[in-house]
Amino acid sequence: MGRVVAEQLSVHFPGKVIISGRNLRKAQDLATELGNTVIPTAFDIDAPHSFHSVLQHARIVVMCVETKGVELPRYCVEHGISYIDITASIDIIQSLHSLKQQALDNHCMIITSVGLAPGLTNLLAKHVLGLMPSVTNIDIFIQLGLGEIHGPAAMKWTFDTLNSTYQLKSRRQSVWVKSFTEKKTTSFPGLKDEKERPLYNFNFSDQHVISDTLNIEEAKTYFGFFSAFTTKLLAGSRKLGLTKILGKERIQTMLRALLKVLPMGSKKFRLQAVGWSRDFPGTKQVVGVQGSNEGYSTGLFTAWVVRQALLSTGTHGAFHVEQLYSLEDFMKDQSSTDHMFYFQRQNDNTGGV
Numbered sequence: 001m002g003r004v005v006a007e008q009l010s011v012h013f014p015g016k017v018i019i020s021g022r023n024l025r026k027a028q029d030l031a032t033e034l035g036n037t038v039i040p041t042a043f044d045i046d047a048p049h050s051f052h053s054v055l056q057h058a059r060i061v062v063m064c065v066e067t068k069g070v071e072l073p074r075y076c077v078e079h080g081i082s083y084i085d086i087t088a089s090i091d092i093i094q095s096l097h098s099l100k101q102q103a104l105d106n107h108c109m110i111i112t113s114v115g116l117a118p119g120l121t122n123l124l125a126k127h128v129l130g131l132m133p134s135v136t137n138i139d140i141f142i143q144l145g146l147g148e149i150h151g152p153a154a155m156k157w158t159f160d161t162l163n164s165t166y167q168l169k170s171r172r173q174s175v176w177v178k179s180f181t182e183k184k185t186t187s188f189p190g191l192k193d194e195k196e197r198p199l200y201n202f203n204f205s206d207q208h209v210i211s212d213t214l215n216i217e218e219a220k221t222y223f224g225f226f227s228a229f230t231t232k233l234l235a236g237s238r239k240l241g242l243t244k245i246l247g248k249e250r251i252q253t254m255l256r257a258l259l260k261v262l263p264m265g266s267k268k269f270r271l272q273a274v275g276w277s278r279d280f281p282g283t284k285q286v287v288g289v290q291g292s293n294e295g296y297s298t299g300l301f302t303a304w305v306v307r308q309a310l311l312s313t314g315t316h317g318a319f320h321v322e323q324l325y326s327l328e329d330f331m332k333d334q335s336s337t338d339h340m341f342y343f344q345r346q347n348d349n350t351g352g353v
Contacts, residue, residue: 001086002064003030004299005306010037012307020054051075060084062306066153070095073110077102082109082309086302088118088157090166090205093320100318109312113320114305115298117142117221118206121271122322123330124287125210125219128275130326132285132346135275138214140206140221141186141199141288143272146230146265148294152249155256159246162238166203170211170218179203180238184222188270189286189345199224200235209320217278226265269294284346287327291340304333 002019009017019027020043027040043054048071055061061076063085076083077099085096093112103110113122117140125138164179182201202223210219224231237243245251272288291297308325315324331342 001295001299001302002062004296005062005064005303006030006038007034008300008303009306010034015039018054018058045069045072048072048075055079055081060306060309062302063087064302066092066157068092068095070099073099074102077106077108077110080106080108082111084111084114084302084306084309086115086119086298087112088115088205090203090208093205093209097318104317107316109309109316110318111305111309111321111324112318113206113209113322114302116269116271116294116301117204118209119298119301119305119321120289120327120330121204121206121221121273122210122213122320123325123327124271124273124289125206125275126214126322127287127327128273128285129214129216131287131344132275132277132283134277134280135285136217136278137276138210138216138219139184139186139274139276140204140219141184141188141270141272141274142202142204142221142223143188143197143199143226143270144223144294145226145268147267152252152256155252156247156249159243159252161203162234162243163247164203168207168220172217177201178238180223180235180243182222183235184220186222186272186274188272188288188290189343197224198228198231198235200231210322213320213323226268230265266292267294268292269297286345287343289340289342297340301330304330 006017006019014037017038018041019030019038020041021027022044024042031038031040041054044050045067058081060082066087073083073096087093096110096112099110113119121140125140128138129135162180165176166179167174167176179202180200183198185196185198187196199222202221204221207219207221270288270290272286275285305321
């Protein structure tokens with residue numbers, strides 16, 4: 001995903017994008033592939049003493065991997081450097097937002113909930129509320145194909161989250177739930193196949209965030225695959241406690257190797273937000289997007305947020321993406337969305353469209 005961000009930004013800011021990682025050779029190879037429009041350098045996020053040499057002239061840092069340390073974002077905001085993070089973990093997001101005052105004091109920004117989920121899902125939820133202001137509840141649905149191969153960090157996060165228990169808060173109550181145990185079905189309007197699909201609760205951060213930022217009673221996020229059989233098989237395994245084995249690094253390495261030689265599905269993804277009101281339960285507002293290549297699309301969205309942030313010279317503090325931008329803003333950018341399409345539907349009490 002970091003590669004896509006670098007590639008997109010290099011088009012708009014040639015010679016001004018620094019790509020960094022522990023492996024300098026990989027950064028150099030990528031720079032060569034991108035026509036030397038980016039600057040490669042070695043960088044270790046666990047070595048704070050090395051930050052200054054790389055970041056002394058930076059305006060924005062984009063974190064494209066899951067990391068729990070706050071040394072780098074703290075260094076950034078203390079030196080007036082804006083910081084964008086693609087994490088989907090609510091605990092990391094909360095720790096980043098604890099730096100809000102430092103960002104305000106030093107005239108820079110922290111932006112979280114960046115990517116597809118969270119990120120684009122947050123903007124879909126915001127758009128639902130704009131179309132139907134009476135919304136009290138929003139359900140987010142994320143459906144992925146099995147054809148895309150994810151890196152070690154993404155796969156580890158997914159299986160760790162699959163086996164997790166998390167707290168879900170609403171204005172009415174706060175409950176602890178087991179991930180991937182609560183089923184909800186939905187169809188995706190505007191597509192050739194509008195069959196009801198099973199999806200299960202999953203601990204994406206968007207549901208924890210939008211209840212506050214959009215001032216609604218409750219939000220829940222559900223996740224599943226294009227293959228209903230795979231989704232149900234995983235849910236059954238979770239119920240029996242068999243998914244714990246998927247948390248082992250050796251098993252994940254084997255799965256990635258297997259997917260490389262035996263692709264098991266498409267690379268498409270679908271994101272959908274469904275808003276409804278407790279006062280009018282029969283009326284629902286549905287909006288969503290469908291696209292292909294989740295990793296590439298995440299990179300496109302992230303690069304778009306970076307470009308917008310560079311234009312927001314008078315905005316400082318810590319924000320979720322929906323507090324700054326709208327779905328309309330993103331969809332107007334054809335360079336980022338020409339491989340996605342938007343759909344919308346409102347159901348009334350009779351079930352009509």
